[in-house]
Amino acid sequence: MTEVPLTGGHIAREVVRIGGTVHRRGGEENALSMRLLSHLEAVGYPYAPRHLGVDPHGREMLTFIPGETTDHPSQRAAGAYALGGRMLRALHDATSGHALAAGAECVVHGDPGPFNTIFRDGLPVAFIDWDSCRPGDRLDDLGYMAWTWCIQSQGHVPVADQARHLRELRDGYGDVEPQSLIRAVLRRQTELAEVEEANLRDPRHSPARRRHAEWAVAWARADRALVVRHEEELFAALAAPRRPSDPSA
Incomplete structure (x- = not known):
């Protein structure tokens, strides 16, 4: 069958689609993600591709999940944020206390x-692209998701939206104290900016990788500035009592 190259997300190595499967070059760093996907299949977690083994060329095989990614709220339907929060909570609950968590709170997606x-x-x-999964803290994963799904200094999205x-994403995930979530968002933004600043200065990286680092630093800093400017409004939305008509109530 024809191999169709796949791009997008944070894919960094050869990834192709063959019919209903995705084939990609693996590595030692992918060992945890493959074990995690097998565990998630075993416990019935429905929000991840399935690991199908290795093809004759030594590439890992995953089920292909049709659909598209999004980069703006206009591309998401009502209920998307609450559902996304539930998906992440289910991952954390499915790995809490498991050997894969290696003594940490759970296994986080990481990205x-x-x-x-x-x-x-x-x-x-x-969720796709599980290469960043690792033992970790629920709030760090939720903070990153809350940032990347909800906070957007570009794209003309009203701060009220x-x-x-x-609020919808947090309610979908479950009870998390408002200030703790805002601190987690700010922490993840700061961490990413610092990591990519170091990558930008590292001469071992290719020009393309350093350009990406420059973009990532600007992105994280701009979004962090938005959170700082509007922290009171974000806090008020998270702290407001739920209305009985709220879908996540």
């Missing part, structure tokens, strides 16, 4: 942005 989430009809159906989306 659960909308660019690593497949949507159909505006609703999320699965961003605050509402943040």
Whole structure:
């Protein structure tokens, strides 16, 4: 069958689609993600591709999940944020206390942005690109998701809408103290800016990688500045009592 190259997300190595499967070059760093995907299949977690083994060329095989990623709220349907929060909570609950968590709180996706989430009809159906999964802290994963799904200094998204989306995602995930979530968002933005600043200065990286680092630093800093400017409004949205008509109530 024909091999169709796949791009997008944070894919860094050869990835192709063959019919209903995705084939990619693996590495030692992917060992945890393959074990995690097998565990998630065993416990019935529905929001991830399935690991199908290795093809004759030594490439890892995964099920292909049809749909698209999103980069703007206009591409997401009502209920998308709450559903995304539930998807992440289910991952954390499915790995809490498991050997894969290696004594940490759970296994985190590590990069659960909308660019690593497949949507159909505006609703999320699965997380992809599990290469960054690792033992970790729930709030760090949720903070990154809250940032990348809800906070957007570009794209002309009203802050009131961003605050509402943040509330919907948090309510979908479950009870998290408002200030703790905002601190987690700011922490993840700061961490990414610092990491990519170091990558930008590292002469071992290719020009293309350093250009990406420059973009990432600007992105993280601009979004962090938005959170700092509007922290009171974001906090108020998270702290407001739920209305009985709220879908996540």
